Amino acid sequence: MKVAVTGASGQLGRALLASTPSGVEAVKLRHADLDITDADAVNRRLGEVRPDCVINTAAFTDVDGAEDRPDAARQCNTEGPANLAIACARLRARLVHLSTDFVFDGGLARPYLPQDAPAPLGVYAATKLEGEQRVLQELPTGACILRTSWLYGERGNNFVLRMLELMRTRKELKVVLDQVGAPTWTHSLAPVAWMFALRPETGVFHWCDSGLASRYDFAMAIAEEAAELELIEAAPAIWPITSAEYPLRARRPAYSVLDKRATETALGLRAEHWRVNLRRMLAAMTADWE
16 A cells, blocks of 8 residues: 655654554655645646555644734645645545644533534634645545644654753743643654554544643643653743733634544544653653663
């Protein structure tokens, strides 16, 4: 089986390539290899590769930058996935498209089910939702939308690496307490994406690591684990603040925990707790440095 991975140089793309299942030929498509916003290039490149499935991780992920560059965000997050879906329909290929917890506004007091009504708060979230809708419209019987939350990995631009950088240079940090979600390691998500690539399920699914945390809780755990592993000299003082005290260009959902029970049932899996996976990720970083 041949599977094309778009956004292959990103943090999830790297995890996917590192965990390619036996018997699968993974075709690495970085942005330099394929600009998904170029419909002609998508048709031409996928026509050359002729994959059985495409896993799309390419996205405009700068949540605040999307407020200033809505056209660029829409091209990458909406039109790009639509281009892939149209090409997959022509090739009779499957498409697994990665999306986000940010399609919800955070107003519920329970984890969000895949069928709950989305209500995006900003440009990034709106364009990701539009991308989901276009994929399902263009490829209704061959597309799987896989939403995840608070994704992080050993490389890339993510909360864990930003916190580690700050913790090496500052004695005190302030982190918001009133945003709650489920941190998810790329190496937890990658096997799930592969399973959906190799299976027939279609529609919208959720995956995140188990448990939940505020951004403050997450930062405290990073500091504690990193200090124990000597990735930082000592854990800094971390003070909780409100989102109003740390204003950003784009609004974030106050609560965006995803209900993944349908995915666990469909795949026969149980997600591990986010703190277990955080420890594994930081331990892997330590091993790389030795």
